[in-house]
Amino acid sequence: MVEKRKPIPVKEAVDRVMKRAAHVKSESVPLEEAYGRILAEPVIASHPVPPFDRSPYDGFAVRSVDTKGASGESRITFTVMDHIGAGTISSHTLGEREAVRIMTGAPLPAGADAIVMLEQTVIDGQTFTIRKPFAPMENVSPKGEDAKEGEVIVEAGAFIQPGVIAVLATFGYTNVQVATRPIVGLLATGTELLEVNEPLEPGKIRNSNGPMIAAQLKRMGIDCRLLGTLPDDEDACFNMVKEAIHECDAVITTGGVSVGDFDYLPSVYKRLGAEVLFNKVMMRPGSVTTVAHVNDTFLFGLSGNPSACFVGFELFTRPALISMMGNDKPYLPYTKAVLTADFAKANPFNRFIRAIYESTPKGSFIEPAGFNKSNSVTSIARGNAFIVLPGGTRGFQKGDEVDVLLIGKEEGVESWMLN
Numbered sequence: 029m030v031e032k033r034k035p036i037p038v039k040e041a042v043d044r045v046m047k048r049a050a051h052v053k054s055e056s057v058p059l060e061e062a063y064g065r066i067l068a069e070p071v072i073a074s075h076p077v078p079p080f081d082r083s084p085y086d087g088f089a090v091r092s093v094d095t096k097g098a099s100g101e102s103r104i105t106f107t108v109m110d111h112i113g114a115g116t117i118s119s120h121t122l123g124e125r126e127a128v129r130i131m132t133g134a135p136l137p138a139g140a141d142a143i144v145m146l147e148q149t150v151i152d153g154q155t156f157t158i159r160k161p162f163a164p165m166e167n168v169s170p171k172g173e174d175a176k177e178g179e180v181i182v183e184a185g186a187f188i189q190p191g192v193i194a195v196l197a198t199f200g201y202t203n204v205q206v207a208t209r210p211i212v213g214l215l216a217t218g219t220e221l222l223e224v225n226e227p228l229e230p231g232k233i234r235n236s237n238g239p240m241i242a243a244q245l246k247r248m249g250i251d252c253r254l255l256g257t258l259p260d261d262e263d264a265c266f267n268m269v270k271e272a273i274h275e276c277d278a279v280i281t282t283g284g285v286s287v288g289d290f291d292y293l294p295s296v297y298k299r300l301g302a303e304v305l306f307n308k309v310m311m312r313p314g315s316v317t318t319v320a321h322v323n324d325t326f327l328f329g330l331s332g333n334p335s336a337c338f339v340g341f342e343l344f345t346r347p348a349l350i351s352m353m354g355n356d357k358p359y360l361p362y363t364k365a366v367l368t369a370d371f372a373k374a375n376p377f378n379r380f381i382r383a384i385y386e387s388t389p390k391g392s393f394i395e396p397a398g399f400n401k402s403n404s405v406t407s408i409a410r411g412n413a414f415i416v417l418p419g420g421t422r423g424f425q426k427g428d429e430v431d432v433l434l435i436g437k438e439e440g441v442e443s444w445m446l447n
């Protein structure tokens with residue numbers, strides 16, 4: 029008899045996966061390799077930024093007290109005693125109506141408490157005049173204005189984007205403590221599968237899911253262990269997965285998760301004694317996506333159908349792996365957009381339509397990315413987002429506002445916004 033599966037809502041499925049996403053360890057990496065990793069320690073300012081009062085302009089450092097009373101009719105004259113650029117310290121201490129010619133980034137000389145921009149002066153040899161008074165600290169970039177010593181600048185768990193790299197460099201982190209990347213094994217199953225370099229044969233197709241998933245992982249900065257391609261053979265699949273769970277934090281398979289005569293993943297999970305978190309989700313495509321857990325290893329049983337496989341990864345595998353690295357923004361960014369084409373089909377379950385999203389000054393628009401069945405490979409190539417239509421609806425028209433999840437963004441968001 030065909031196994032009867034109980035479908036659960038997408039949100040419930042996402043929650044069940046996320047609850048099991050345990051943190052991986054951390055490791056130290058050189059700063060040059062830290063981009064794209066997840067911080068395992070907060071970045072704390074080890075000194076004030078800037079570390080000294082400095083000039084934000086090319087100009088003259090003066091004592092504000094000497095500028096009192098300056099006006100167009102009564103200009104005040106200063107004598108230039110020294111000349112410094114960024115990186116150099118003046119040994120001169122300013123006396124009455126003395127100035128140091130100073131360039132952007134250079135520390136204020138002793139006695140100085142204001143900067144006159146070059147454009148605010150009339151220069152004559154070693155002297156210049158000004159026509160307005162300057163307040164104490166006017167045009168000065170004071171020590172600590174950007175960061176105070178001891179301040180937490182970036183929290184642990186943050187995605188290391190180029191700005192975080194800049195802050196790490198500022199504070200002299202030659203090495204950074206980051207979350208280790210989960211070790212992920214990837215296995216494609218299917219007797220019909222040919223390798224990419226093989227010519228087509230009757231009844232066969234090339235394995236496109238394997239390379240696609242490897243690229244989805246790569247987009248997250250995660251390399252995978254390629255476990256190859258296996259025919260629909262229960263023992264072969266069982267042995268491969270059994271071996272892989274000892275070495276991997278997650279094993280991703282594609283194919284063989286439905287109820288067909290050659291769909292062996294359900295019996296593989298049973299033989300492994302794995303806890304199946306779910307094997308039917310109220311969504312299309314990807315309804316048969318199965319997630320299981322055994323010996324601290326996730327088993328992501330993604331569907332063989334390419335679009336279903338892609339959606340299953342983005343909805344379940346991706347946030348789980350991100351959360352395992354301690355990042356608290358694991359979910360796809362959510363937004364809304366206006367449909368620019370009708371979508372007449374009924375949606376018994378939540379539908380995730382591969383779509384082309386565009387944000388313009390006139391608003392955000394979205395259209396399905398062509399042929400959109402579960403077995404479509406082309407719509408994945410054309411899309412950059414999912415249109416999400418709620419289950420139990422039908423007949424969305426051009427002009428309707430729909431829910432959208434954005435794909436391929438460097439950083440995600442903190443919560444899953446849909447049901």
Ligand SMILES: Nc1nc2c(c(=O)[nH]1)N[C@H]1C(S)=C(S)[C@@H](COP(=O)(O)OP(=O)(O)OC[C@H]3O[C@@H](n4cnc5c(N)ncnc54)[C@H](O)[C@@H]3O)O[C@H]1N2
Pocket residue numbers: 216217218220221233234235236237238282283284285286287288291313314315316330331332333334336402403
């Ligand atoms: N009686 C039922 N039949 C099916 C059901 C169902 O509920 N009852 N579910 C359907 C749905 S929905 C999906 S999705 C598929 C899921 O199938 P499997 O995950 O078991 O995957 P396979 O049977 O192995 O293959 C399905 C399809 O995908 C192609 N495929 C497989 N692997 C790859 C790959 N690596 N690269 C490219 N394409 C791949 C395969 O050739 C098949 O065409 O089941 C429905 N059936």
Ligand code: MOO
Pocket residue numbers: 311312313314315316317331333336402
């Ligand atoms: O899992 Mo199937 O793709 O629902 O489409």
Ligand SMILES: [Mg+2]
Pocket residue numbers: 283284285286287288290291332
């Ligand atoms: Mg099948």
